[in-house]
Amino acid sequence: MRAKFKKHRLEFKRPSGTSRGVLTTKDSWFLIIEENGKTGLGECSLIEGLSPDNHLEIESLLQTICAALESKTKLPELTQWPAVQMGLESALLGIQNNNQWELFPSEFTRSEAHIPINGLVWMGKPDYMKTQINSLLDRGFDCIKLKIGALDFKQELEVLHYLRKQYDSTTISIRVDANGAFAAEDALDKLQQLERFAIHSIEQPIGVNQWEEMADLCKRSPVPIALDEELISRTDNDERKRMLELIQPQFIILKPSLLGGFKASKEWISHADSLGIDWWVTSALESNVGLNAIAQWTYSLNAKGPQGLGTGSLFTNNIQSPLVITKACLSIDNSISWDLI
Numbered sequence: 348m349r350a351k352f353k354k355h356r357l358e359f360k361r362p363s364g365t366s367r368g369v370l371t372t373k374d375s376w377f378l379i380i381e382e383n384g385k386t387g388l389g390e391c392s393l394i395e396g397l398s399p400d401n402h403l404e405i406e407s408l409l410q411t412i413c414a415a416l417e418s419k420t421k422l423p424e425l426t427q428w429p430a431v432q433m434g435l436e437s438a439l440l441g442i443q444n445n446n447q448w449e450l451f452p453s454e455f456t457r458s459e460a461h462i463p464i465n466g467l468v469w470m471g472k473p474d475y476m477k478t479q480i481n482s483l484l485d486r487g488f489d490c491i492k493l494k495i496g497a498l499d500f501k502q503e504l505e506v507l508h509y510l511r512k513q514y515d516s517t518t519i520s521i522r523v524d525a526n527g528a529f530a531a532e533d534a535l536d537k538l539q540q541l542e543r544f545a546i547h548s549i550e551q552p553i554g555v556n557q558w559e560e561m562a563d564l565c566k567r568s569p570v571p572i573a574l575d576e577e578l579i580s581r582t583d584n585d586e587r588k589r590m591l592e593l594i595q596p597q598f599i600i601l602k603p604s605l606l607g608g609f610k611a612s613k614e615w616i617s618h619a620d621s622l623g624i625d626w627w628v629t630s631a632l633e634s635n636v637g638l639n640a641i642a643q644w645t646y647s648l649n650a651k652g653p654q655g656l657g658t659g660s661l662f663t664n665n666i667q668s669p670l671v672i673t674k675a676c677l678s679i680d681n682s683i684s685w686d687l688i
């Protein structure tokens with residue numbers, strides 16, 4: 348086996364406001380392996396300030412992994428490296444399937460099926476958010492996700508009002524994501540103010556590691572709650588289960604690059620299923636390489652409802668791919684070829 352890696356710095360078209368501040372670039376590393384004429388490719392996608400993977404040490408780890416793959420010796424322990432786990436798992440699946448682009452063969456990879464997705468509205472001034480909403484509605488999205496918690500709360504309610512006065516909840520489903528921005532003391536009050544907009548769900552209303560407070564909110568909130576950041580760095584399988592049993596969220600969000608790839612995300616799903624907790628899958632600023640892997644996996648799960656996949660062509664230097672978004676659905680158009688990596 349031969350193995351190498353290549354860094355790719357993705358440049359945002361427009362500086363993107365996230366809960367980690369404003370991003371202008373983000374780094375990914377492609378792991379490329381070859382064996383008996385077969386190639387595997389995986390993306391290790393890091394978001395600075397959010398990914399548990401260590402930005403400064405990733406290249407030396409990838410060197411160790413490549414050496415271990417080539418010499419067929421034991422791979423290093425990767426529990427603290429979810430993005431690397433995801434890249435390695437994807438690359439090995441490519442070899443296994445004899446196709447670096449088709450990791451989970453299905454109707455989706457054969458261009459015979461699509462995945463419904465939500466449209467994402469980035470944080471910003473109310474006018475900018477409204478412009479994004481209009482563009483998503485024009486493009487046929489019927490599930491809109493808004494990042495909240497950055498502006499003045501009144502202004503955010505005004506943006507929600509703007510959307511709701513045009514479309515009721517039977518036409519447009521609204522998801523919001525607070526990225527932990529609310530204080531535990533007034534979170535319930537804010538959730539009660541959100542109730543009148545018939546919100547489908549709110550991601551991470553309060554910050555992580557406040558299990559008792561989060562459990563209480565999940566019991567009392569009029570808006571169903573989805574855990575997102577709360578799952579990150581939770582590597583012990585018993586602890587994962589204990590947390591879900593205690594908090595009893597209505598949903599969990601699965602981001603394979605942040606949770607340790609597909610196997611680890613599957614473990615979360617089995618806990619969630621056993622407790623009657625629903626879930627959906629979300630990409631996390633990967634290039635099209637990682638998005639392709641996550642989308643194929645998502646389809647293979649028979650995931651319900653709109654998924655958080657490929658929410659906009661955000662980068663100026665993404666990898667050209669056959670992934671296309673039409674009428675709020677992600678699909679593969681096999682007449683378009685992939686860029687060489």
Ligand SMILES: [Mg+2]
Pocket residue numbers: 524526550551575576600
């Ligand atoms: Mg989120």
